[in-house]
Amino acid sequence: MIDKKHIIDRFTSYVTIDTESDPKSESTPSTEKQWDLANKLAEELKELGLKDVSIDKHAYVMATIPSNVPHKVPTIGFVSHFDTSPDYTGKNVNPQIVENYDGKDIILNKEKNIVLSPDYFEDLLQYKGQTLITTDGTTLLGADDKAGITEIVSAAEYLMQHPEIKHGDIRICFTPDEEIGRGAHKFDVKKFGAEWAYTMDGSQIGELEYENFNAASADIKVHGKIVHPGYAKGKMVNSMYIAQDFINSLPRFETPEHTEDRQGFFHLTQIEGKVEETNMHYIIRDHDKEHFEARKKVMLDLAAEINGQHEKEVIEIEIKDQYFNMREKVEPMMHIVAIAEEAMKSINVKPNIKPIRGGTDGSQLSYMGLPCPNIFAGGHNFHGRYEYVPVESMIKATEVIVKIAELTAKKYA
Numbered sequence: 001m002i003d004k005k006h007i008i009d010r011f012t013s014y015v016t017i018d019t020e021s022d023p024k025s026e027s028t029p030s031t032e033k034q035w036d037l038a039n040k041l042a043e044e045l046k047e048l049g050l051k052d053v054s055i056d057k058h059a060y061v062m063a064t065i066p067s068n069v070p071h072k073v074p075t076i077g078f079v080s081h082f083d084t085s086p087d088y089t090g091k092n093v094n095p096q097i098v099e100n101y102d103g104k105d106i107i108l109n110k111e112k113n114i115v116l117s118p119d120y121f122e123d124l125l126q127y128k129g130q131t132l133i134t135t136d137g138t139t140l141l142g143a144d145d146k147a148g149i150t151e152i153v154s155a156a157e158y159l160m161q162h163p164e165i166k167h168g169d170i171r172i173c174f175t176p177d178e179e180i181g182r183g184a185h186k187f188d189v190k191k192f193g194a195e196w197a198y199t200m201d202g203s204q205i206g207e208l209e210y211e212n213f214n215a216a217s218a219d220i221k222v223h224g225k226i227v228h229p230g231y232a233k234g235k236m237v238n239s240m241y242i243a244q245d246f247i248n249s250l251p252r253f254e255t256p257e258h259t260e261d262r263q264g265f266f267h268l269t270q271i272e273g274k275v276e277e278t279n280m281h282y283i284i285r286d287h288d289k290e291h292f293e294a295r296k297k298v299m300l301d302l303a304a305e306i307n308g309q310h311e312k313e314v315i316e317i318e319i320k321d322q323y324f325n326m327r328e329k330v331e332p333m334m335h336i337v338a339i340a341e342e343a344m345k346s347i348n349v350k351p352n353i354k355p356i357r358g359g360t361d362g363s364q365l366s367y368m369g370l371p372c373p374n375i376f377a378g379g380h381n382f383h384g385r386y387e388y389v390p391v392e393s394m395i396k397a398t399e400v401i402v403k404i405a406e407l408t409a410k411k412y413a
Contacts, residue, residue: 002154002395004131011133011150011394012095014082015142020090021083021180028058028186029083029176035059037082041174044153049160050172058176058186065156065170065405073168073412077197078155078401079361079372080148081178087383088140095141098132108385109137116386123204123380124388131391141387143379147394148200149174151377154394155401167405168412171197175361181322184364196336196371198404199362204352205393206344207376210330210337211355212363213264214292215322218282218299220246223314226276239278242306242314243271246280249302262287262355264295287325287355323359326366326373333371339411340375343403349396352376375400 017037022030029035038059045053050063067073084090098106103125106116114137118124124132135141152172159165171194175183178201202209224239250266252258259265264286271280284299286292296319303315330337341351356363362372378393 002158002398004391004395007150007154007394007398008097008131008133008391010154011146011389014146014149015093015095018091018093019083019142020086021177022086023180028182030180030182031083034083034176038174038176041082041149041153045156045172048153048157050156056188060176060187061174062192063156063172065159065167065172067168068163069166069168069409069413071413073409074195075169075171075193076404076408077171077173077192077194077370078152079173079175079197079199079365080145080152080201080377081175081183081361082146082149083176083179083183084140084142084146085144085179085383088385089138090140090142093139093142094136096134096136098134101127101130101132103128106132106134108134112137114385116388121381121386127390127392132388133391134388135385137385140382140384141379141389143377143387143389144382145178145201145377147379147389147397148377151200151394151397151401154398155405158398158402159405165402165406167409170405178361181359183361184368187361187365187368189365189368189370192370194370196333197362197365198340199360199365199372199374200377200397200401201360201362202356202374202376203379203382205376205378205390205396206350206352208337208340208344208351208353208373209356210353210373211262211287211327212323212325212359212374213285213287213357214289214324215359216284216292216296216319217322218284218296218317218319220280220282220303221316222246222273222278222280223312223316224275224277226274236275237310237314238275239314240273240275243273243278243280246302246306246315250298260357264288264291266295266299284319285357289325323363324367326363326371329366330371330373336371337373339404339407340373340400343400343407346403346407347396347399349400
């Protein structure tokens with residue numbers, strides 16, 4: 001159905017364009033280089049014959065695969081992001097093609113002795129005999145989420161070339177800055193005009209997700225007092241020790257490395273300190289809304305308790321909500337999950353319905369009025385040198401998009 005070489009060529013043409021986003025930038029997109037791929041995608045969609053192709057001043061690319069049925073069908077959408085994570089460099093990506101993977105170690109970089117091994121990454125073994133695309137060990141790959149973009153463009157191309165497959169209007173959108181939490185911030189839901197959508201931004205084949213973390217950030221400033229250490233008794237206040245007390249007072253095993261499934265956590269992502277001042281950044285995550293609110297209160301109460309042990313306030317804490325669990329918005333429309341599940345089963349993909357231990361554009365879009373579950377894009381080990389994607393998974397994801405379009409039209413016939 002979907003040509004393998006065509007998928008590989010399209011994907012590699014996208015990942016070799018550097019689109020790393022920058023959390024320190026206040027512009028949208030956060031880096032100018034994201035325009036390179038955004039403009040390429042807009043032109044490609046025009047060449048494929050899609051309608052209403054647009055690219056706005058913030059680099060959001062939108063287009064329509066027009067309906068080819070006489071009856072009214074809800075307009076649905078598919079969304080992916082073209083930026084890559086600033087966690088690891090996306091410059092000079094050199095994708096490697098591994099044909100007929102034999103289940104053994106893959107040498108990513110012989111010179112630097114960088115090996116992708118199933119002894120550590122056990123998921124590799126489920127792809128024996130398939131074609132893998134890996135990094136060369138010096139960059140990330142960018143399957144998050146250029147695999148999703150590849151799949152959406154390829155599905156659009158297939159539907160335009162096969163009018164015998166009946167479907168309603170299908171909207172697609174490619175967004176900047178998802179990796180820094182801003183992918184939906186300037187998404188024009190009204191312009192998009194879909195009743196619901198799917199982000200193609202999951203990991204391994206079969207994933208189907210409509211739950212994600214509730215998320216907040218916490219910025220903590222600890223104030224100390226510096227005096228000469230030789231004369232410090234009763235006078236010096238070391239902010240780093242106070243910060244250490246704060247860290248050690250949080251539940252030790254409620255951190256990312258000790259949690260899974262729906263378990264939430266506190267995660268210290270950054271700390272920088274001197275005697276006079278220490279700054280810490282935390283992220284707070286939980287699927288359960290009550291537990292999420294309780295976690296925020298734990299941090300606020302702890303700051304108040306430590307402040308009460310000192311003559312002056314030594315801790316300032318600011319907690320900001322980032323996004324919420326989309327389950328609340330998707331559950332009233334569970335038929336949209338059921339359609340995706342049926343689409344997977346019809347092409348012999350076993351659905352793996354589970355919560356996301358993170359967030360996607362879809363979580364924010366759901367709260368903006370666009371219910372938006374998440375579907376697998378196929379990649380593994382995102383945001384680092386061990387990232388890879390099986391080509392067969394991208395082909396299946398493309399087929400899922402086509403089948404969702406077809407099933408939606410049938411259900412509303």
